[in-house]
Amino acid sequence: MTLESSVKISKALGESTRLKIIKLLSVRPMYVCELESVLKISQPRISQHLRIIKEAGLVKERKEAQRVFYMLQTDYLQSHLKKLINFLDEDLENLPEFEEENSRLQKLQCDSNVVNCKNIYENN
Amino acid sequence: MTLESSVKISKALGESTRLKIIKLLSVRPMYVCELESVLKISQPRISQHLRIIKEAGLVKERKEAQRVFYMLQTDYLQSHLKKLINFLDEDLENLPEFEEENSRLQKLQCDSNVVNCKNIYENN
DNA sequence: TGCTTATATAAGGATATTATTATATATATA
């Protein structure tokens, strides 16, 4: 799980229309026009949100004649959420994307008693 | 878990600087100046992101002299993520915020064979 | 073939978000 992909997925979940689309697709896969009819919002708006959800990897599509069938990748989403829970417990050393932050944090710990933030900052 | 609060938390997670702050605070609570020193980004930028994270309920603060100590509400965040996993499995009927969507979806199911999306839309 | 349906995409404006710079506030300290 990269930071970037995690941000993308959280962004996909962090908008109410998209969260509704995702929940509806968890009930069953749907055509765009079905989402349109259930949500009562415009078709381009749905297509645009679906694109963001798709780019986050949360749905797969299947073209059926002129319709497009959208399927939520439930397992992928749920496993991502579980990874996010573990991410919070993970040692910083085990997260390559935090290499620099970790070394600065280590150094900061060594400067034992944090008396003065100004000094912390200047020394690091 | 309301939709709104869920969106707020996902939004808080859906930005790379904030996700980094949250991860760092999972290691241990920190002062703003420590975050500044570890992340090497400007103080106002950190304070502004902390405000968003705080408004999502993910951190608590404690003022200590002129410094402010930020503590991640790890249990709250993790329990939210677990609720989000369950949310995907939840029956639509049990989600008050999907009352209208659910009734439209029910009606749509009854119109048995989905031959024509145009008709679906006009009938609902 | 012409019309309808289903969806995607582009263009536009409105609003929101992010980052920077500047300033305010509060506390500590010399």
Add this chain to the structure above:
DNA sequence: TATATATATAATAATATCCTTATATAAGCA
């Protein structure tokens, strides 16, 4: 008390997001 430190907030500019309207594409259907 004057100065330094720690943080928050305001103002601004740059960018991104979201929604609407309009258009393009592609597949049915009369």
